[in-house]
Amino acid sequence: MSDLIQQLNSALARAAETADASLVRVSNGWRGQGSGIVVHPEGLILTNSHVMRRDEVQVTLPDGRILPARLLARYEDHDLALLRVDASDLPALPLGSSKALRAGEWVLALGYPWGVPGAATAGVVIGVGDGLPERPNFGSEWLAVDLHLRPGDSGGPMVNAAGELVGVNTVMAGPDVGLAIPVDVVKRFMKQALQAESKAA
Amino acid sequence: MSDVLATLSNELAAVVENTGRSVVRVEARRRLPASGVVWSNDGLIVTAHHVVHWDENIRVGVGAETFPAALVGRDPSTDLAVLRAEGIRLPAAAWETPDDLRVGHLALALGRPGRSVQATFGIVSALGEGWRSPAGGLIDRYLQTDVVMYPGFSGGPLVDALGVVRGVNSSALMRGVSLAVPTSTVSRVVEALLEHGYIRRGYLGVGAQPARLPEAIAEELGQETGLLLVSVEKGSPAERGGLVMGDTIVGLGGERVRHLDDLMALLGGDAVGQERAVRVLRGGGLAEVTVVIGERE
Numbered sequence: 001m002s003d004l005i006q007q008l009n010s011a012l013a014r015a016a017e018t019a020d021a022s023l024v025r026v027s028n029g030w031r032g033q034g035s036g037i038v039v040h041p042e043g044l045i046l047t048n049s050h051v052m053r054r055d056e057v058q059v060t061l062p063d064g065r066i067l068p069a070r071l072l073a074r075y076e077d078h079d080l081a082l083l084r085v086d087a088s089d090l091p092a093l094p095l096g097s098s099k100a101l102r103a104g105e106w107v108l109a110l111g112y113p114w115g116v117p118g119a120a121t122a123g124v125v126i127g128v129g130d131g132l133p134e135r136p137n138f139g140s141e142w143l144a145v146d147l148h149l150r151p152g153d154s155g156g157p158m159v160n161a162a163g164e165l166v167g168v169n170t171v172m173a174g175p176d177v178g179l180a181i182p183v184d185v186v187k188r189f190m191k192q193a194l195q196a197e198s199k200a201a
Numbered sequence: 202m203s204d205v206l207a208t209l210s211n212e213l214a215a216v217v218e219n220t221g222r223s224v225v226r227v228e229a230r231r232r233l234p235a236s237g238v239v240w241s242n243d244g245l246i247v248t249a250h251h252v253v254h255w256d257e258n259i260r261v262g263v264g265a266e267t268f269p270a271a272l273v274g275r276d277p278s279t280d281l282a283v284l285r286a287e288g289i290r291l292p293a294a295a296w297e298t299p300d301d302l303r304v305g306h307l308a309l310a311l312g313r314p315g316r317s318v319q320a321t322f323g324i325v326s327a328l329g330e331g332w333r334s335p336a337g338g339l340i341d342r343y344l345q346t347d348v349v350m351y352p353g354f355s356g357g358p359l360v361d362a363l364g365v366v367r368g369v370n371s372s373a374l375m376r377g378v379s380l381a382v383p384t385s386t387v388s389r390v391v392e393a394l395l396e397h398g399y400i401r402r403g404y405l406g407v408g409a410q411p412a413r414l415p416e417a418i419a420e421e422l423g424q425e426t427g428l429l430l431v432s433v434e435k436g437s438p439a440e441r442g443g444l445v446m447g448d449t450i451v452g453l454g455g456e457r458v459r460h461l462d463d464l465m466a467l468l469g470g471d472a473v474g475q476e477r478a479v480r481v482l483r484g485g486g487l488a489e490v491t492v493v494i495g496e497r498e
Contacts, residue, residue, distance in 0.1 A: 004205060007205040008205050008206060008209060011204050011205050011206030011207070012206055014204075014206075015206060102214035102217065102218060103214065103217045103218075103221070103311075103317070103318055103319050103320040104213040104214040104215075104216060104217030104218075104309060104320040104322065105210050105211075105213065105214045106206060106209065106210035106213065123322070124213060124309075124320060124321065124322040125214075125320070126319045126320060126321055126349075126351050127315065127317060127319035127320075129315075129317070131315035131316055131317075132315065133233050133314060133315075133351075133352040133353060134352055144319075144351070146321040146322060146323075146348070146349040146351075160210070161204065161206040161207040161209075161210040161211075162204075162207055174352075176349040177349060177351060
């Protein structure tokens with residue numbers, strides 16, 4: 001029994017480490033800060049749109065480098081923003097599927113809650129989709145989880161037990177329920193943003 | 202090495218999926234629908250009393266479809282209601298009493314306020330003896346968890362790690378903590394509602410408040426307080442039995458009456474129509490009258 005709990009502990013720690021390796025800090029100048037996720041080795045960073053108070057921000061990479069980041073695209077309706085930094089070979093987080101998530105599955109959320117680097121919190125999936133109560137007045141699809149997100153968690157990764165990205169930490173709904181943008185919405189957004197970028201180029 | 206986290210995660214999701222087949226959406230109020238759980242294969246569904254605002258036109262659903270359901274009865278005192286679904290065959294959940302649960306055991310709350318089943322997860326936080334809800338209902342065991350009660354989860358099941366239903370969750374029994382009505386209480390209430398359509402409650406017809414007894418009497422009886430009658434309804438069982446304002450009830454049917462909870466516990470459905478000796482403090486001495494317990498409307 002205690003052996004099982006030890007195994008569970010180390011598995012949780014592994015999943016947290018996986019997510020932590022792709023977690024960045026997004027600083028927008030004087031005091032505001034949020035989190036971001038490396039989603040492509042060639043410098044693509046995903047975060048919440050509401051973290052981006054201005055178009056130029058500074059990003060602290062997992063290896064400690066602090067680089068300026070340029071806003072590539074915003075998806076205000078879903079509170080998402082895509083940034084680019086001039087870096088390569090970054091540890092990108094594999095994208096999972098939010099459609100495949102089942103109620104009761106275990107997930108972890110990482111970020112910079114109250115500025116604490118890489119702090120993790122865990123919970124289970126309550127539900128995914130567009131039929132959830134207590135939704136904010138933006139977005140349409142949500143991933144609801146029974147964990148607590150705090151200021152600074154916004155834009156950070158929510159991963160499943162396999163360490164795949166399943167959502168972007170975004171907002172609390174009531175005192176005890178965290179909401180994330182489902183990764184399937186993220187995929188649609190990234191596809192559009194990258195197509196627009198290549199057309200522009 | 203197999204990843205124990207992924208295994209646990211998958212098993213939790215499987216428990217939710219399996220037991221979720223017995224969790225229905227209950228549409229019986231204007232706002233958000235709530236949840237219910239299938240009691241038996243003949244279509245009986247248990248839900249929370251406080252989410253059933255209508256007595257008619259109730260619908261239950263799994264997925265997108267809904268079906269009509271009749272209200273069998275409700276018990277506000279335990280916050281339970283029983284429905285009978287029509288035109289749908291739903292699998293009954295596995296029900297067990299929470300007697301072998303221990304503090305620290307894993308628990309899931311399931312609900313279906315929308316189309317698909319939803320879940321929150323936690324541990325058993327506290328277990329205790331039977332208690333009386335603020336509405337006067339006798340709950341066989343105190344069963345508190347730290348699962349989040351998501352909107353619409355009231356009336357849904359509290360399940361253990363194997364998917365067995367141990368109680369029915371209600372966010373109205375006590376605010377701020379997640380409490381479940383244990384299966385044994387659910388079973389009792391379902392049987393009573395099937396038989397009578399409501400929960401019979403004994404009735405005395407008095408207004409009372411706890412009052413400290415004189416020292417000598419307290420010593421003689423081995424109790425410090427009784428119930429001082431501040432009103433006696435006209436024509437009530439209490440008045441017919443000879444109780445008067447100013448009496449202090451100290452016992453009923455041979456049991457001690459120290460505060461309102463004691464009296465409520467002695468006025469269960471089984472007491473209706475029964476003669477009970479009521480011991481009172483009257484004019485400085487103890488007296489006894491006989492009352493035939495009435496039935497609360």
